[in-house]
Amino acid sequence: MQTAFPGRWQAVLSSPPSFDNEDDMDLQANVLRQLKNRREGFSLEQPFYIDQDYFKLDMETIWYRDWLFMGHDCEIPRAGNYFTVQIGDYLVVIVRGKDQVIRAFHNTCRHRGHRVCTKDKGAAAKLVCPYHNWTYDLDGSLVFARQMGENFDKADFGLKTVHCESVGGYIFVCLANEAPDFAPMRASIEPYLAPHRLWEAKVAHKTTIIEKGNWKLVWENNRECYHCASNHPELCRTYPEAPTATGVQGAGDDPFIAEHWARCEAAGLPSEFKMDPTGQFRTARMPLIQDAESYTMSGKRAVRKPLSADVPISHIGTMLLFHYPTTWNHILGDHAISFRVLPLSAEETAVTTTWLVNKDAVEGVDYDLEELTHVWNMTNDQDRSIVEENAFGIRSPAYEPGPYSVDHEGGVMQFVEWYTNFMMGRLQGDKARLSAVA
């Protein structure tokens, strides 16, 4: 089957339709039919987890069109600091300007396409393409291109911009020509993030692991703790496996959680469960087990200096934030941990974990790095193994969708429902839009 190519959706959405590839139409019709006929409360059909064409459709329908978490403001604290990232076939550089504004650009030179920034991260007064030294200002404008002739206008060849927003210390980008409105998300999550002052935190540690499984398996595994007791001995010391903590509803009926919310809200920390109507993002501040304050083996704080001076109480539990398809987060009193999901192929996903601490916290004095990172390093590795074995089993021709536990896997059901509705809505919407202009 001939596959679609990245970026096609952008062309489709911004210009007359070129939706004439029958293989693509067949693929989309198949995906739509399977999603429509999906057995509710069951896992997805095999191709959604392993097939390259389904994967490309995921990329084009979700990843190339939606807001994606990339990293933190505090990773690029000074003008000229940048980091690069690859999203599917797109290369992006995120850079802080002289005006302190964080911007994102396609990291492909407007001369002949060489990567402009070739390192994972760096600092530069200007962005210089190594091939022929075309030079771009931090705002993306081309400021130097040697001997290009009289008629050459530098203004026509600035770096192409990528939509970029920063909220509460989190940087999101969107590759689409027209980005979905970011305002509702900002309005929802900013109050939850603000007290933690993550925009001025310090990265204590960062890891990227490759999980040999589809990005949706990574998410499905994340959205339940049905597997925690038998797989995560370190995490289970402090993180409750109660479905009310990991799921999407019913938390308010749990008196322990209700009391926690009341105490935190009284201290000025938004805490109650909040989810947007599409189910794409959720925030809630959940208590840890008993007196635990942090994800350490002892449950005690790993960092002596509190993460933020704006949090006036201790034992605030963990502020859980997820945003499909790229990020879930735990924000505690002494540190925060963000997770970034990036699909590499139908059966490979990169998961980047970043530990953030108070900017003045000193390693070896205020925290021990091994103690700070131990629980989630172990948990990540255990989850990687689970996802890989899950993917392994799904590859068998004997695999068929199986039932989720209503009691324990409500979060997974919610994720799969979001994915189904999101894909169907967009595929049907695009079909309608295209036939209307055909």
Ligand code: FES
């Ligand atoms: S390709 Fe970048 S300067 Fe030539």
Ligand SMILES: [Fe+2]
């Ligand atoms: Fe897990």
